[in-house]
Amino acid sequence: MGVDGTNRNMGERMSATYQVSGMTCDGCANAVTRAIKAVAPAASVEVDLEGKSVTVAGFDDATAIADAVDGAGFEFGGVKA
Numbered sequence: 424m425g426v427d428g429t430n431r432n433m434g435e436r437m438s439a440t441y442q443v444s445g446m447t448c449d450g451c452a453n454a455v456t457r458a459i460k461a462v463a464p465a466a467s468v469e470v471d472l473e474g475k476s477v478t479v480a481g482f483d484d485a486t487a488i489a490d491a492v493d494g495a496g497f498e499f500g501g502v503k504a
C-alpha cells in the first residue's frame with residue numbers, strides 16, 4: 424500500500440541471508456561483495472558486518488555463493504535462520 428514500483432521491486436525480490444565469518448571491516452565487506460557479484464552480476468549484495476551476515480537478492484544459488492565466499496577467504500556458514 425502506497426509503495427512505489429522501485430521499492431516494491433527491491434522489497435519483493437527473492438533474497439536470502441547467509442552467515443559469513445571473518446569479515447572485520449569495509450575492506451572485507453567489499454571483498455565478499457565483489458566475490459559474490461563475480462558469480463552473480465545482477466544480484467544485489469548487502470553485508471552486515473556486525474551481524475556477520477550477507478543478504479543476497481536476485482540470486483539464490485547458495486552453492487555458488489558459498490564457493491565465492493570461501494574463495495575470497497571468508498567462511499560461509501549457510502543460510503541464517
Ligand SMILES: [Cu+2]
Pocket residue numbers: 446447448449450451452
Ligand atoms: Cu577487512
